[in-house]
Amino acid sequence: GAGVSQSPRYKVAKRGQDVALRCDPISGHVSLFWYQQALGQGPEFLTYFQNEAQLDKSGLPSDRFFAERPEGSVSTLKIQRTQQEDSAVYLCASSLGSGGKYEQYFGPGTRLTVT
Amino acid sequence: LAKTTQPISMDSYEGQEVNITCSHNNIATNDYITWYQQFPSQGPRFIIQGYKTKVTNEVASLFIPADRKSSTLSLPRVSLSDTAVYYCLVTFTGGGNKLTFGTGTQLKVEL
Numbered sequence: 214g215a216g217v218s219q220s221p222r223y224k225v226a227k228r229g230q231d232v233a234l235r236c237d238p239i240s241g242h243v244s245l246f247w248y249q250q251a252l253g254q255g256p257e258f259l260t261y262f263q264n265e266a267q268l269d270k271s272g273l274p275s276d277r278f279f280a281e282r283p284e285g286s287v288s289t290l291k292i293q294r295t296q297q298e299d300s301a302v303y304l305c306a307s308s309l310g311s312g313g314k315y316e317q318y319f320g321p322g323t324r325l326t327v328t
Numbered sequence: 329l330a331k332t333t334q335p336i337s338m339d340s341y342e343g344q345e346v347n348i349t350c351s352h353n354n355i356a357t358n359d360y361i362t363w364y365q366q367f368p369s370q371g372p373r374f375i376i377q378g379y380k381t382k383v384t385n386e387v388a389s390l391f392i393p394a395d396r397k398s399s400t401l402s403l404p405r406v407s408l409s410d411t412a413v414y415y416c417l418v419t420f421t422g423g424g425n426k427l428t429f430g431t432g433t434q435l436k437v438e439l
Contacts, residue, residue: 217371246426246427248427248429253431254431255413255415255429255430255431255432256372256427256429257429258426258427258428261426269426272426304371304372305371306371306427311425312420312425313359313360313362313419313420313425314360314377314419315425316374316377317372317374317427318374319370319371319372319373320371321369321370321371322369322370322371
């Protein structure tokens with residue numbers, strides 16, 4: 214694939230439901246990031262993987278949020294017992310290496326609406 | 329990481345040059361200055377990155393003075409399709425570089 218893909222593009226969940234958001238990074242990209250973007254705001258960091266290792270999860274807002282990348286490629290962000298404040302666009306990005314010199318390539322995002 | 333400050337919005341007309349200035353007073357020695365662009369319903373897209381002086385690519389130029397406390401993104405001859413939010417970021421050269429976005433500058437280009 215040419216870029217980062219995310220699925221689903223849109224997700225509506227009832228409060229209390231669990232959701233799973235998928236990210237397919239660019240092949241060969243070592244680093245993978247998840248961000249959350251509220252309406253009218255810039256993206257905010259959630260978590261970071263280098264290959265399969267989750268090296269930084271400092272941005273996850275609560276223990277209801279969980280991310281994994283078991284084989285160092287595809288990643289899943291899971292949100293348990295969704296709340297209305299979880300409504301946002303969830304963006305995935307990948308980069309060839311770690312460090313600020315490496316450009317991050319973003320997917321189109323998954324828009325989550327919790328009703 | 330150094331905090332960045334940039335205008336909330338700017339308006340321009342097609343064919344004009346647009347300069348967006350960002351201040352980052354507390355930038356550290358190992359930090360780069362990076363700009364991303366975001367269209368509605370899309371993820372951000374990398375535009376340009378620099379450390380000092382001037383960097384130019386096919387899309388934009390980035391001017392960084394010697395003290396590196398500010399930088400200016402220059403978009404030559406903008407078109408309607410350049411209407412987007414532009415984010416100025418300070419990025420650490422070390423590992424695990426999470427991006428810290430502010431609210432960005434909403435650029436609106438009109439005919």
